[in-house]
Amino acid sequence: MKTENQKAWFFVLPVLLLVAFNALIPIMTVVNYSVQETFGNNVFFWQGLDWFEQILRSDRFHAALGRQFLFTGLILAIEIPLGVVIALSMPRKGFWVPVCLVTMSLPMLIPYNVVGAMWNIFTLPDIGLLGYFMNHVLGINYDMTQDPVAAWFTIIAMDVWHWTSLVVLLAYAGLVSIPDAYYQAAKIDGASNWSVFRFIQLPKMKNVLTIAILLRFMDSFNIYTEPFVLTGGGPGNSTTLLSIDLVKIALGQFDLGPAAAMSLIYFAITLLVSWLFYTLMTKDDPY
Amino acid sequence: MAKITLSGLRHSYYPEPQGPDDYALKEIDLDWQDGGAYALLGPSGCGKSTLLNIISGLLVPSEGRVMFDDRDVTHLTPDQRNIAQVFQFPVIYDTMTVYKNLAFPLRNRGVDAETIDRRVREIAEMLEATDLLDQRAAGLSPDNKQKISMGRGLVRDDVNVVMFDEPLTVIDPHLKWKLRSKLKELHQRVRATMIYVTHDQTEALTFADQVVVMNQGVIVQIGTPVELFERPAHTFVGHFIGSPGMNVLPCELQGGTALLNGVEIPLEGPVTGTQAGRLEIGIRPEFITIGDTGIPARVCKTADIGRHRVVHAMAGTQKIAIIVTGPAPEQGEEIHLRFEPRQTRLYADGWLATEIGEAEK
Numbered sequence: 136m137k138t139e140n141q142k143a144w145f146f147v148l149p150v151l152l153l154v155a156f157n158a159l160i161p162i163m164t165v166v167n168y169s170v171q172e173t174f175g176n177n178v179f180f181w182q183g184l185d186w187f188e189q190i191l192r193s194d195r196f197h198a199a200l201g202r203q204f205l206f207t208g209l210i211l212a213i214e215i216p217l218g219v220v221i222a223l224s225m226p227r228k229g230f231w232v233p234v235c236l237v238t239m240s241l242p243m244l245i246p247y248n249v250v251g252a253m254w255n256i257f258t259l260p261d262i263g264l265l266g267y268f269m270n271h272v273l274g275i276n277y278d279m280t281q282d283p284v285a286a287w288f289t290i291i292a293m294d295v296w297h298w299t300s301l302v303v304l305l306a307y308a309g310l311v312s313i314p315d316a317y318y319q320a321a322k323i324d325g326a327s328n329w330s331v332f333r334f335i336q337l338p339k340m341k342n343v344l345t346i347a348i349l350l351r352f353m354d355s356f357n358i359y360t361e362p363f364v365l366t367g368g369g370p371g372n373s374t375t376l377l378s379i380d381l382v383k384i385a386l387g388q389f390d391l392g393p394a395a396a397m398s399l400i401y402f403a404i405t406l407l408v409s410w411l412f413y414t415l416m417t418k419d420d421p422y
Numbered sequence: 423m424a425k426i427t428l429s430g431l432r433h434s435y436y437p438e439p440q441g442p443d444d445y446a447l448k449e450i451d452l453d454w455q456d457g458g459a460y461a462l463l464g465p466s467g468c469g470k471s472t473l474l475n476i477i478s479g480l481l482v483p484s485e486g487r488v489m490f491d492d493r494d495v496t497h498l499t500p501d502q503r504n505i506a507q508v509f510q511f512p513v514i515y516d517t518m519t520v521y522k523n524l525a526f527p528l529r530n531r532g533v534d535a536e537t538i539d540r541r542v543r544e545i546a547e548m549l550e551a552t553d554l555l556d557q558r559a560a561g562l563s564p565d566n567k568q569k570i571s572m573g574r575g576l577v578r579d580d581v582n583v584v585m586f587d588e589p590l591t592v593i594d595p596h597l598k599w600k601l602r603s604k605l606k607e608l609h610q611r612v613r614a615t616m617i618y619v620t621h622d623q624t625e626a627l628t629f630a631d632q633v634v635v636m637n638q639g640v641i642v643q644i645g646t647p648v649e650l651f652e653r654p655a656h657t658f659v660g661h662f663i664g665s666p667g668m669n670v671l672p673c674e675l676q677g678g679t680a681l682l683n684g685v686e687i688p689l690e691g692p693v694t695g696t697q698a699g700r701l702e703i704g705i706r707p708e709f710i711t712i713g714d715t716g717i718p719a720r721v722c723k724t725a726d727i728g729r730h731r732v733v734h735a736m737a738g739t740q741k742i743a744i745i746v747t748g749p750a751p752e753q754g755e756e757i758h759l760r761f762e763p764r765q766t767r768l769y770a771d772g773w774l775a776t777e778i779g780e781a782e783k
Contacts, residue, residue: 314511314513316509316510316511316513317513319475319478319480319500319507319509320507320509320513320571320574322480322499322500322501323478323500323501323505323506323507323527324526324527324530324574325501325527325530325531326526326530327530330530334515334517334518334526335515338515338516338517339516
């Protein structure tokens with residue numbers, strides 16, 4: 136006979152406290168701001184859901200959200216297939232495996248603002264390696280401080296450079312976990328290379344790729360430092376992604392209420408997309 | 423279907439093998455008759471999987487040739503050799519249904535839809551998996567997964583050989599029996615050459631007409647299950663097959679008679695060969711009787727294993743196992759052992775060194 140008591144709650148308590156201090160309480164302060172207006176001096180007026188309505192109707196928010204989805208969509212569309220292709224072409228064992236893995240991991244070890252600064256210098260038209268090459272060798276007019284297309288090209292290239300190796304590492308981990316017998320059986324069954332990919336490698340990578348897409352989605356959807364250091368959201372507003380816009384409202388204009396409402400909406404979108412994606416990807420899993 | 427000939431086969435996993443110890447397969451010359459049911463039996467690491475992979479084309483041997491009938495296939499891919507292989511752990515295509523899994527080898531070879539449907543349903547029927555056909559393969563139990571991978575091996579009727587690499591390792595014991603007899607039945611029906619790799623003697627002996635016993639990269643004996651049991655060509659075979667295995671007792675030889683602890687032991691017939699090296703008497707526990715005269719021994723323990731009892735005794739410093747069907751002696755009892763002469767053999771350096779005597783022929 137099992138004894139029933141309520142002791143288990145005490146074991147949950149530390150986690151509860153931790154989560155309260157690093158997540159719940161900070162979020163609740165944001166919720167608090169989002170329904171009030173302040174003119175300074177710590178004086179607040181009740182505003183209800185006005186800020187939410189204002190943000191949801193604002194063209195500026197729609198534009199920033201659109202740019203954010205475009206950015207995230209583009210980097211996912213490049214990084215995931217590219218990462219899979221690189222993982223597929225890596226050696227399975229031997230001396231070159233650690234060499235490949237370490238070399239590829241290097242970009243991930245560089246701090247975000249350093250990445251931004253690096254690419255900023257890299258693309259300077261007159262002295263940057265890429266900028267000089269494009270302008271003076273290829274003769275293409277490339278200046279990301281002037282041209283929105285060049286700015287977009289640069290932030291996409293930077294993110295691909297910075298994060299594709301994460302997808303590679305995850306996909307590679309999925310690939311090496313496939314027993315040799317699968318490849319041998321496929322050979323004997325007369326399967327083509329495409330069939331091996333489609334029916335063996337892809338299904339075995341599905342779980343790690345789900346995680347890879349989820350991580351890259353969340354991370355790129357919340358991206359701030361790198362594009363801020365690189366383009367500062369310009370030229371004009373052309374690379375003002377959601378988080379950059381949010382910081383402009385909160386710290387530039389000191390509109391705490393709208394900024395708080397916007398961050399809650401932002402958070403809700405990130406959460407909703409992640410949840411939808413994860414639920415759809417795992418609904419067929421037997422476990 | 424084809425007769426498979428292996429000639430002068432050697433294989434090493436090292437790029438530049440130095441001595442014989444670097445070879446996983448040491449020198450294999452072997453013919454597999456068309457339509458035979460073979461078992462490849464040996465302990466783990468004896469080279470049987472290497473041999474199998476060389477036949478299937480997953481490995482290219484360091485030396486020697488593989489022939490299917492008169493065609494040299496040593497350097498052909500598995501696909502070109504037209505063979506089927508079932509692996510130790512189930513290999514199934516998770517995202518496909520069972521039906522598509524079974525149809526996969528046929529589809530890849532461009533077989534027409536009607537034939538595919540007929541073959542898949544036949545195989546499913548044989549494996550009692552008809553009601554699984556529409557299920558997604560990922561959700562199957564391990565038993566059923568292995569059934570399906572066996573089915574994929576059997577679905578093509580034009581293969582040269584079907585190979586099984588310890589396919590029943592992951593299967594529940596009660597299902598093992600069923601699948602094993604099913605395989606035997608399938609072999610009789612399709613008459614394809616089948617090679618069954620295992621380290622389990624029961625599996626080998628029930629499935630095969632001919633058992634090939636391997637040890638340390640060498641084929642030690644090829645024979646029917648009865649031959650392997652009754653006249654092991656090597657002490658390894660005697661010890662490996664049978665439960666408990668053959669007693670292997672170091673002995674001396676004086677003028678053609680074997681002496682064990684100074685007692686003369688009659689052998690099955692005259693001793694052959696040079697008789698150099700390590701000399702041993704081989705006698706199976708089944709063929710030793712306990713009596714009033716013979717080799718003196720003391721009982722260490724007896725084990726009742728159901729059908730009979732196994733008595734472990736010490737004759738001097740040598741351990742001997744005896745199988746008795748009647749009442750067994752008590753522990754510590756002094757007994758005398760008599761070896762059945764027709765089943766008592768001399769082994770020199772592990773290899774059989776007696777002939778069947780004139781009187782027994």
